[in-house]
Amino acid sequence: MPDGLKAAARRSVMLVEDEVMIRMMVADMLEEIGYTVTAEAGDIDEAIRLVQVADFDIAILDVNVNGKVITPVAEAVQLRGLPFVFATGYGAQGLPEKFRDRPTIQKPFQIETLARTIESVLKGVAA
Known part of the structure; x- marks a missing residue:
């Protein structure tokens, strides 16, 4: 398998919105920039369940x-040792305090911002 395809196959996203x-629009953006949306949730309980199985x-x-604040889902993702990015219309003050870093x-964001943010986070994880 060529490296480009192998990298794309590994690039999967869980989306909670x-x-x-908005969830459909973001999922379309993610697919357009080469990611696969492997899990989607519209509520906290479903998101926590998906973090554990997806x-x-x-x-x-x-x-x-x-x-409801997303904190329990962020904690579940963190427990799996996986990276996450917050999407918010509230600014940094709206973030759960323990995750402000x-x-x-x-929101609303452009596809370029989404791509740049995800790439920089994944690069940081791989480093």
Whole structure:
């Protein structure tokens, strides 16, 4: 298998977003930039279950999911030793305090910002 294809096959994303239209749009963006969305959730309980059973390289986590803070999901991803990026419209102040140092994408975001953020996080993990 050529290296490019092997790398693309490993690049999978878990996406947590409660607004269906936004989740579909972000999933389309991810696929357009070469990622496979292997798990999607629209609520905290489903997201926690998927973190435990899904195979993914990085998670994109909406900070506020149906009025609940994403902290339990972020903790579950962290326990698996996997990287994650927050997506928020609230700015850094809206992040769970213990995760304020984590990469964040400010909503609404452009596909270039999404690609750049994910690549830099995955490069940091591989280093």
